[in-house]
Amino acid sequence: MVVGVLAFTGVLIALWLGVQSLTNGRAEWVQAAAGNGFRIGCFIVLIGGAVAWYWWSRQRKIVVSVTSDGLTVNTRPGEVYSFGDAKLGTWGMSGGMTMGTALHLHCGSRRFILGGRDHRVARGTRLDAPDVGYGLPVDIDASVSAPEFEEILAAASGRGALDVREPAAGEPTHCLLFANPLLVQEIGWFSMGKKKQFLESIGQPRLAIDVGAEAIRVIDPNTNEVIASVPPAQVTAAPVMYRPSTWHSFWASGGSFLSDLLGNYWGKMPYMVVTVPGLQPLTIGCRDSVSGINHRFWWSDDVPMRADERAHYVVSGADWLTVVEKFGLAPHLKQKGVAH
Structure with missing residues (x-):
């Protein structure tokens, strides 16, 4: 929708400037602006068409x-x-x-x-x-x-060479927690080395949570050291919706209007504050999407909105559904349809 509106606006501007350039007495800058406006409009239409084609190709039904x-x-x-x-x-x-x-x-x-x-x-x-x-x-x-x-x-x-194994009975679900990549916006503009180091490390899990019937265990995935192990009844969780403030997003993106616009949409994230006895609260979010564009998960409207802190960790869609269900947050969850 946003791309379509921008494309339509760009084309209208280009047409208006083109008409103005034909009027007697108009300065040369109007003709130059008309040409630039036309090129920008064509570029936006091209990008919009590519996005629309991708969205359509991922939404069509395949049986x-x-x-x-x-x-x-x-x-x-x-x-x-x-x-x-x-x-x-x-x-x-x-x-x-x-x-x-x-x-x-x-x-x-x-x-x-x-x-x-x-x-x-x-x-x-x-x-x-x-x-x-x-x-x-x-x-x-x-x-x-x-x-x-x-x-x-x-x-x-049963008909090929696949060796698919069933999970062992009572085996806990192993959920991996990764650093939230959007935290890179919290790093200063001139700390390029720190940003590079952070981005290179986001593919490595920072923590793991074993979700079992008898215990919730927080583990260091690199050493397998058990950091905490408590009964599920001792773990609490609260849903929160993060929405970056316009001012924060503007400065974090370096003052770019487009980055500011996109940051306020894609920067939003549902997350939960998980409290495990003996540990600092864990803030866990999910950036999974449908068709690569739309957010897959959302909280209901009664969940509070915050703009002061992002989630420190993110999990996959499968792990998100596991912890949402285990920690009793399913009544607050909204989910868009799974793609084709």
Whole structure:
């Protein structure tokens, strides 16, 4: 919507300046401005068209079906993607956290990658395929929910070489906490070395939380040292919505109007304040998105808004849903539909 409005405004400005340049007595600067306005308008239209095409391509419905030989796709009639040489890989690990699991299939030289949103693999499962990325463009052809992905894997593992393992009974869910990349805006303009060091480290988890039925454990993921272990009843959590103030966003972005505009939209983040006895409160957010553009998660309107502090940590969509459910915040959660 924002891109469309900007594109339409740019075109109107260019047309108005063009008309003015044809009027007798107008200065040469008007004609120059008309040319610049036209070029800017065309550029905005081009960017807007690219964004619109990407959004449409990620929203269209793709139907996959399981056959006796493999997988068929409604957008590729006549092709059967065999389970015989199927491989599993991560979806998004290169971005520091995983969005799920990806199933790599082939039909001759043609490739099809199916993503399982929020799907977890048990420890020991072979992941032979390369990671398919986290940012834009996401190198998958379609995605399904975790339960649907499990059903497809069950069929694939019985007809191919996949070795899919079931999680052990009672095994706690291992949630990884990464540094919030938006904290880079809190670093001063001239601390380029510090910014570079921070950005290079955001792909490494800072903490881990094992969510189990009997205990909540906070762990150092690099040494496996248990920092805290308490019964679930002793852990409390409160939902908070972060929205950067216009003034803060303006100065953090170096005074750029466009960065300020985008920062107020993409800078928003739902997070929770988790209190574990013996530790400083943990502020945990989620930056997961739908189609790479729209926020996937949001809190209900009754959740307080804050502009004084960002979340220190972020988690994947799957881990976010786990901690939201475990800490009793599900009634406050809003979620946009999972992509195609």
